[in-house]
Amino acid sequence: MKNVLLVDDHSIVRQGLKNLIALEADLTVTGEAGSGLEAIKMVRANQYDIVVLDISMPDKNGVDTLHDLKHVAPSLPVLILSGYGESQYALNLIRNGCKGYLSKDADSDEIIKAIRTIANGKRYISAELAELMSEQLSHPSEKQLHETLSDREFQVFFKLSSGLSATEIGEELNISVKTVSTYRSRILEKMSLKTNADLxxxxxxNGLIT
Structure with a gap:
């Protein structure tokens, strides 16, 4: 029996997934979290075989939560199940440590298949993600600008584009304002942009924030 932690700020989404997983003999939901901070606390205190994680959440978004989970429980696999399509986040987050990425529009059978595959130690690549990866290999120069960013650069980019100041970002990531400014400069250079407003x-x- 594989233990699943559901992380989504919408209780109706968690309940729907819980009902879906309850139909499977080899999977069980043993934890639910409504925020990134709550998820980190639960992972520190309990054993799970997989985390099913949303991106848009209060207090700590999925990008930050994934980054923190890599340090708190490096071997714990994560499936991103998001309202955002694969073309927006999947490649960045796969590169940054998640074992699979699905849109919430995916069929229930595929969601269960992804959870089971990842809980058993494998990576799950959806048809959409496979196509994106193939396109990137075939035409590497055509990758989107945000896909060229490193793990931490993407994290800082996400916060800057959401309107956070360098001071706020430094406090959230436990780094100095000077370090945030260094990341900002790198991000702007890589993306050929000039200001936070451009970000x-x-x-x-590109549908990365709403």
Whole structure:
């Protein structure tokens, strides 16, 4: 029996997933969290075989939560189940440590297949993600600008584009304002942008924030 931790700020989504997983003999939901901070606390205190994680959450978004989980429980696999499509986040988050990425629009059978595959120690690549990866290999110069960012750069980019100041980002990530400024400079250079407003516009245009 594989133990599943569901992390989503919408209780109706968690309940729907819980009902779906309850139909499976080899999977069981043994934890639910409504925020990233709650998820980190639960992982510190309990044993899980997989985390099913949303991106858009209060207090600590899924990008930050994934980053923290890599340090708290490096061997714990994560499936991102998000309202955002694969083309927006999947490649970045796969590169940054998650074992699979699915849109919440995916069929229930595929969601269960992904959870089971990842809980058993394998990576799950959806048809959409496989196509994205194939396109990137075939045309590496055509990857989106945010896909060129490192793990921490993507984290800082996400926060800058959401309107957080360097001081706020430094406090959230436990790094100095100077370090945030260094990351900001790298991000702007890699993405050929000039201001935080440009980052926000890019993120909205590409559906990374709403």
């Amino acid at each position: 926000t516009y890019y993120a909205i245009k």
